[in-house]
Amino acid sequence: MLQRVAVGRWSLEAYRAVVPERILHELREQARALEGARVLHINATPYGGGVSELLRSSVPLLRDLGLEVDWKVITGRDDFFRATKALHNGLQGATKAPSEAEKAAWLDCARENVESIDGSYDFIVVHDPQPAALATLYSEGAARWVWRCHIDTSEPNSETWAFLRPFLAKFDAAVFTMPEFVPPDLPVARVRTIPPAIDPLSPKNFELAHDNARQILDWIGVAVPGPLVTQVSRFDAWKDPLGVIAAYRLAREQIPSLQLALIGSMALDDPEGWDVYRQVAEHAGDDALIHLYTNLTGVSNVEVNAFQRLSDVVVQKSIREGFGLVVSESMWKRTPVVAGRAGGIPLQMPEGIGGLLVDSVEECAEAMLRLLSDRVLADELAHAGREHVREHFLLPRLLADELRLLGELGARPDADDRATGQVREATSPGALPTSNR
Numbered sequence: 001m002l003q004r005v006a007v008g009r010w011s012l013e014a015y016r017a018v019v020p021e022r023i024l025h026e027l028r029e030q031a032r033a034l035e036g037a038r039v040l041h042i043n044a045t046p047y048g049g050g051v052s053e054l055l056r057s058s059v060p061l062l063r064d065l066g067l068e069v070d071w072k073v074i075t076g077r078d079d080f081f082r083a084t085k086a087l088h089n090g091l092q093g094a095t096k097a098p099s100e101a102e103k104a105a106w107l108d109c110a111r112e113n114v115e116s117i118d119g120s121y122d123f124i125v126v127h128d129p130q131p132a133a134l135a136t137l138y139s140e141g142a143a144r145w146v147w148r149c150h151i152d153t154s155e156p157n158s159e160t161w162a163f164l165r166p167f168l169a170k171f172d173a174a175v176f177t178m179p180e181f182v183p184p185d186l187p188v189a190r191v192r193t194i195p196p197a198i199d200p201l202s203p204k205n206f207e208l209a210h211d212n213a214r215q216i217l218d219w220i221g222v223a224v225p226g227p228l229v230t231q232v233s234r235f236d237a238w239k240d241p242l243g244v245i246a247a248y249r250l251a252r253e254q255i256p257s258l259q260l261a262l263i264g265s266m267a268l269d270d271p272e273g274w275d276v277y278r279q280v281a282e283h284a285g286d287d288a289l290i291h292l293y294t295n296l297t298g299v300s301n302v303e304v305n306a307f308q309r310l311s312d313v314v315v316q317k318s319i320r321e322g323f324g325l326v327v328s329e330s331m332w333k334r335t336p337v338v339a340g341r342a343g344g345i346p347l348q349m350p351e352g353i354g355g356l357l358v359d360s361v362e363e364c365a366e367a368m369l370r371l372l373s374d375r376v377l378a379d380e381l382a383h384a385g386r387e388h389v390r391e392h393f394l395l396p397r398l399l400a401d402e403l404r405l406l407g408e409l410g411a412r413p414d415a416d417d418r419a420t421g422q423v424r425e426a427t428s429p430g431a432l433p434t435s436n437r
Contacts, residue, residue, distance in 0.1 A: 090160025
């Protein structure tokens with residue numbers, strides 16, 4: 001059955017000196033129109049990924065604004081999480097589709113969980129494909145259903161998409177990070193593109209004094225000052241950690257003392273994580289200047305905060321990427337970024353802002369060396385990145401956009417529109433135009 005996730009308390013007033021006032025005003029206005037509304041968010045894990053981090057910050061803030069919000073996670077056996085990983089990979093373009101047994105395990109788990117949804121909610125927001133079957137199976141209440149897709153579904157495996165697509169037809173709206181991610185035959189009438197955002201006051205992102213950050217890294221065995229590049233991401237092949245190691249070794253030919261930290265979160269819904277970790281550890285070998293950490297081996301969000309602040313360069317060499325919150329996290333901390341030209345990353349890092357985009361191992365190494373050697377350029381990019389995030393990618397902007405959509409859902413799309421799969425795209429007023437990829 002669905003399991004409730006406990007969260008803390010938080011107040012919008014805490015953001016007054018951090019987020020532009022016009023964004024806070026817009027959020028208050030959107031929340032006022034929905035005061036008392038009951039909202040349920042459902043995802044697959046309470047920790048270990050960007051969705052869970054967003055919900056841990058969003059739920060208490062929405063409660064402070066007067067909404068009644070719950071967060072629950074779908075529960076399942078190992079075969080369910082193997083199935084959801086196959087489904088996730090297929091939607092991102094992997095050639096292998098979920099097997100018939102995996103499809104059955106995914107659907108069986110949804111049937112087991114749907115019974116624990118009560119009929120009192122006004123809105124139910126389902127995140128990513130793991131719980132996506134719930135809307136089709138649910139028959140009680142009058143809730144409006146929203147599918148929030150956080151991954152790059154621009155070129156899904158055709159068999160995977162053919163399997164998932166019918167389960168989306170019961171949703172009243174779908175939300176994607178970018179217009180390019182919307183499949184052309186999506187059977188949902190109301191579609192919005194809303195980029196994610198970071199919480200500047202979370203333990204991963206709150207202000208951390210340089211001396212305290214340095215003490216944290218000293219304590220876990222990373223010597224600073226000294227040249228350091230870091231990638232923070234799941235241990236996932238789409239994040240290309242092996243490519244990061246290859247680029248790092250090219251760069252170290254020029255800077256022999258360069259250190260590399262690879263920090264990966266292990267999540268309940270990602271059974272492939274430890275396999276990728278073992279591959280990374282094998283490639284790192286006994287190199288004392290390569291540091292591997294996970295959230296399950298003593299590295300928390302506060303340590304990640306320290307790494308992102310004290311690294312000379314943060315790398316996010318993704319091959320496919322829904323958004324990549326770590327890019328905005330690092331830019332918020334005035335650290336330059338070298339990142340793959342994938343998914344939502346160029347949206348965060350337009351030309352001349354935040355860092356350098358790359359398309360190969362060799363380009364990644366060259367970009368790292370350029371930023372390590374030209375500190376004036378690195379500082380200019382980093383400071384521009386901080387302001388860009390402040391204007392576009394902080395949590396209150398995201399919540400204002402999401403509440404605007406819930407307000408629109410007071411009127412359901414016409415049944416004929418849903419049946420024909422007619423898509424009415426609209427980019428959120430608070431969102432940036434999508435960059436060319």
